[in-house]
Amino acid sequence: MDLGTVRTVNDGPIRVAVDAMGGDHAPLEIVSGTLSWARSHPAERVLLVGAPERIAEVAVGQIPPNVEIVPASQVVEMDESPAQALKSKKDSSIMVAMDLVKQGRADVLVTAGHSGAGMAAAVLKLGRLPGVDRPALAVQMVTETGPFVLLDIGANMDSTGNNLYQFAHMGSLYAERVLGVVNPRVGLLSIGEERGKGDQAVQQATETLDAEGTLNFIGNVEGRDLVKHMADVAVCDAMVGNVTMKFFEGLATFIFGLWEKEFRGSIRGKLAYLLMRPSIGRIRTLFDYEKMGASPLLGVKGMVLITHGSAKRRMIEFALDAGVTAGRARIPDLIADAFRGKPRHG
Numbered sequence: 001m002d003l004g005t006v007r008t009v010n011d012g013p014i015r016v017a018v019d020a021m022g023g024d025h026a027p028l029e030i031v032s033g034t035l036s037w038a039r040s041h042p043a044e045r046v047l048l049v050g051a052p053e054r055i056a057e058v059a060v061g062q063i064p065p066n067v068e069i070v071p072a073s074q075v076v077e078m079d080e081s082p083a084q085a086l087k088s089k090k091d092s093s094i095m096v097a098m099d100l101v102k103q104g105r106a107d108v109l110v111t112a113g114h115s116g117a118g119m120a121a122a123v124l125k126l127g128r129l130p131g132v133d134r135p136a137l138a139v140q141m142v143t144e145t146g147p148f149v150l151l152d153i154g155a156n157m158d159s160t161g162n163n164l165y166q167f168a169h170m171g172s173l174y175a176e177r178v179l180g181v182v183n184p185r186v187g188l189l190s191i192g193e194e195r196g197k198g199d200q201a202v203q204q205a206t207e208t209l210d211a212e213g214t215l216n217f218i219g220n221v222e223g224r225d226l227v228k229h230m231a232d233v234a235v236c237d238a239m240v241g242n243v244t245m246k247f248f249e250g251l252a253t254f255i256f257g258l259w260e261k262e263f264r265g266s267i268r269g270k271l272a273y274l275l276m277r278p279s280i281g282r283i284r285t286l287f288d289y290e291k292m293g294a295s296p297l298l299g300v301k302g303m304v305l306i307t308h309g310s311a312k313r314r315m316i317e318f319a320l321d322a323g324v325t326a327g328r329a330r331i332p333d334l335i336a337d338a339f340r341g342k343p344r345h346g
Contacts (some may be wrong), residue, residue, distance in 0.1 A: 014327040017106035020050030021093040022113020033316025072096040082116035098125040101302040108327040131339030135299030143229040159237035161204020171233035187221035187231035294319035
């Protein structure tokens with residue numbers, strides 16, 4: 001998230017609920033990252049949700065005064081069924097944290113836990129915004145000329161044309177208000193750029209967006225065009241979005257791995273690395289996915305951000321930055337305003 005471009009609505013302190021027990025490296029990395037962030041952001045409030053004794057075990061140094069520990073006795077494990085876990089674990093950290101948002105005690109929730117459980121808990125506890133049929137999980141993807149928004153990346157399989165139409169509106173609003181893009185270009189990710197190409201949902205969404213004419217809709221974009229930043233918002237269903245996102249991440253890791261192997265393979269390679277190190281450093285910074293912080297769940301009655309399950313303290317700090325920024329922009333309120341009175345399309 002490019003924090004310097006956010007159009008803030010609320011300039012006051014933001015209260016962030018953090019799921020201390022969610023993630024592959026919880027609670028150590030979650031708590032460490034959260035406490036470090038809280039110390040450097042004394043004006044914000046943090047509600048750290050989890051087992052107090054486990055949080056105390058991993059906390060290094062004194063708990064900052066702007067951090068409150070909220071007890072939760074259960075944890076939704078990463079390999080559990082979301083539906084079964086949320087039904088049987090009412091006092092899980094994700095459910096307690098979601099209650100804080102519902103009760104108005106927290107403005108934002110950040111979790112590195114089970115993404116399915118996080119999304120299900122948000123819909124169950126907070127509910128969908130009026131006019132939104134399904135929420136969408138969005139992510140910022142990097143290009144040389146700036147990030148674009150890709151959604152949905154995990155909330156909905158088998159999306160309808162109306163779902164894609166709604167994702168387009170939510171993604172456009174997010175790109176405008178958070179990325180600071182004026183009149184964002186919106187495209188449907190498909191198998192060809194020509195109108196009429198793609199599955200039935202893409203064709204239905206194309207017809208609706210063309211007919212409505214309120215967004216800067218540019219039609220279809222292909223996968224190869226994403227890195228060219230041909231759209232500021234790329235819309236698709238969760239299967240396509242999740243595969244696309246993970247392919248980007250895997251390809252970046254693969255390319256950097258090849259470079260490292262080449263540079264270490266010979267004296268000539270090591271000398272070449274010394275000459276290229278500044279440029280490589282800049283490229284690594286561009287592809288530093290930890291800086292993207294977290295993915296917002298758009299379309300629910302509250303600001304929920306889900307970050308990588310493998311997140312460690314550095315990524316948690318970026319996720320908290322993203323959470324506070326999204327909280328200040330009050331994205332759910334803006335989406336509710338945008339969808340108020342909009343007709344549903346079949």
